[in-house]
Amino acid sequence: MVSLHLAKNMLGQNYFEKRLGDIYQYSHIAYKSGKGRTNNREYFWELCVDACGNIIFILSSCNSLQDSSNISKIEHFSGVSDDDIWNLNCTDIHILAKEVEVSEKLVKLVLFCLPSSIVLARKDQSPSEITLAKAYFSNFDFSGVDCERGFFINVGSKKFCFQTLEANKELIKLIEIGRIPNALLCQVSIPVNKNDSISAIEDEASSISWFLSLLNLNSAFIPIIEYSSDSEILQYSLENTVKNSFCRSYIIDNFRINEGIPKAFESCYQSYKNWQAKIDINFLIGFLVEINQQKYIDIKLAVMLMAYEYLLFKYLLNEGLTQDKIGDNIQKKLQQINGFLRFIPSGMMDDTLRGSVRNPLFHQGEIPLLTLAEKINLFKEYYDLLIRIILRILGYTGQYMSVVTHSPSQP
Structure with missing residues (x-):
């Protein structure tokens, strides 16, 4: 009162x-x-x-x-x-x-x-009494698999429970009619052991949010984490996060790919964390999210080229190449990375991306020799290839939603 x-x-x-x-x-x-x-x-x-x-x-x-x-x-x-x-x-x-x-x-x-x-x-409680952390994610929706409104995943010795919120459908309707641009649509419950620090829990939640942002090609960040014991909330941690508009641009989901999200976690979540430590893959995910948010095709192409340059250079360095041995253009770098991955079609390692797109776009500020339809088709093909390269690097073995065919495909 x-x-x-x-x-x-x-x-x-x-x-x-x-x-x-x-x-x-x-x-x-x-x-x-x-x-x-x-x-x-x-x-x-x-x-x-x-x-x-x-x-x-x-x-x-x-x-x-x-x-x-x-x-x-x-x-x-x-x-x-x-x-x-x-x-x-x-x-x-x-x-x-x-x-x-x-x-x-x-x-x-x-x-x-x-x-x-x-x-x-809470004034009368100690952080050591916390037994559960519940993190709320923006802009991520899924269908249930093996629990009410959600699914379980195993991370180390812990079992995390992902669930959509009870008001999920009502919130999505509000987004669809333009009442709100986005919303917190789901949560993950993380068991907390006695020796777990708050910072370690928040680091894990942050890793999950970036991984979901990769699967959704949109920011799925966490503005609120509730810490509780025996269903009583002991602490709220609030953060001012980036909140993009909601969109359904998933490359892996539970709607069109059977158990897609749990399988993605099982297949490559730990690999994602390993690569984050090696090359800051979150920086790359930020590029993917930005590509998806842009409306103008030339800007999409420009950000995509930056993503390619970042990923190819960092990956080749990690594989042991010295900077002076790494190709001096995107065409040569694609050929070098294919020496490790061995799946890129030869037609996509020619001079098209460099000569027809990168050079005029970055030197003239436009792509005068391609029509709008040609730019859109080229963007789809190379954006899809970029996603496939990332999934291959992470060791993902399941299906993904192809940007080109809009259907489940193998990376």
């Missing part, structure tokens, strides 16, 4: 209900509030995390007019909830907008904020 003293200084839960409207009911943290301070200033705080995983964080204070200096950023803020149950800690808080009400030499300052991260932890 919010005290009258707190309530008159805050916007209140009603503000968040009106701001979010019909999607408020899907909020992951509907409303929490309290009081806290920075180094030299006290504030009342209010928090909501909406259906998309957006952090809505508002600070309010009543100070003398001379104390309402121009604030653009707060490095750190800590506080306690008004029910005295939760401790709150925020870092790197950017001020998006502010409102000022002046009356009788006092000013009420309302700051609409975006923190980089928030930790909300």
Whole structure:
């Protein structure tokens, strides 16, 4: 229950209900509030995390007019909830907008904020009591396989449970009619052992999110992780993450490929983590996501060429070639990597990609000798080849959805 003293200084839960409207009911943290301070200033705080995983964080204070200096950023803020149950800690808080009400030499300052991260932890609990972490992913949907609304995968000695959210179908309908651009659609439950640190759990969740981003060719990042014991939530870890628009561009899914996602984890998740340590494969996945988000074919081609250059160069270095022995153009690098992978068609290692696309695009800013249809077809063929090279490197042996044929194929 919010005290009258707190309530008159805050916007209140009603503000968040009106701001979010019909999607408020899907909020992951509907409303929490309290009081806290920075180094030299006290504030009342209010928090909501909406259906998309957006952090809505508002600070309010009543100070003398001379104390309402121009604030653009707060490095750190800590506080306690008004029910005295939760401790709150925020870092790197950017001020998006502010409102000022002046009356009788006092000013009420309302700051609409975006923190980089928030930790909300119960005051009476220890992190050592945590037994389960539940991470929520944006933009990833799947069909159930062997548990309610989901499937299990084995990672080391642990069994992780992936499930779509109960409101998954309603949220996808809201995306389809344009009410929201994206949403948190699924979760993974990760068992936590006594010796597991919070940072190790978050690293594992981050690896899973990048792996799902590869399968979906879209960002499937984690803005919220709940830590619990015996179904009681002990801590929330919130992060401001990139949130692209939802799209169904899966290269591996459970809808068209039988048990595709569990098999992908079984086949190459550990290999993905190994390659991440060797060549920062997440940087490459970022290229794939960006390609998929772009609307203009010339920009898609430009980012695809950057992805090729990055992958081929890093892979050849990892295979023992010195920099001076690696081909000085994309055509030669494709020929060299095929010496290891031995599947690239000879017609796709000729001078087409370099001579007809890369050189004019990067030197002239356009591709004048190809029609739009020719550019689209060439993009599909080489984008599909790029995906196949990545899956081969990871050791994936199942089917994937071909960019060219739009049907299940072998990489």
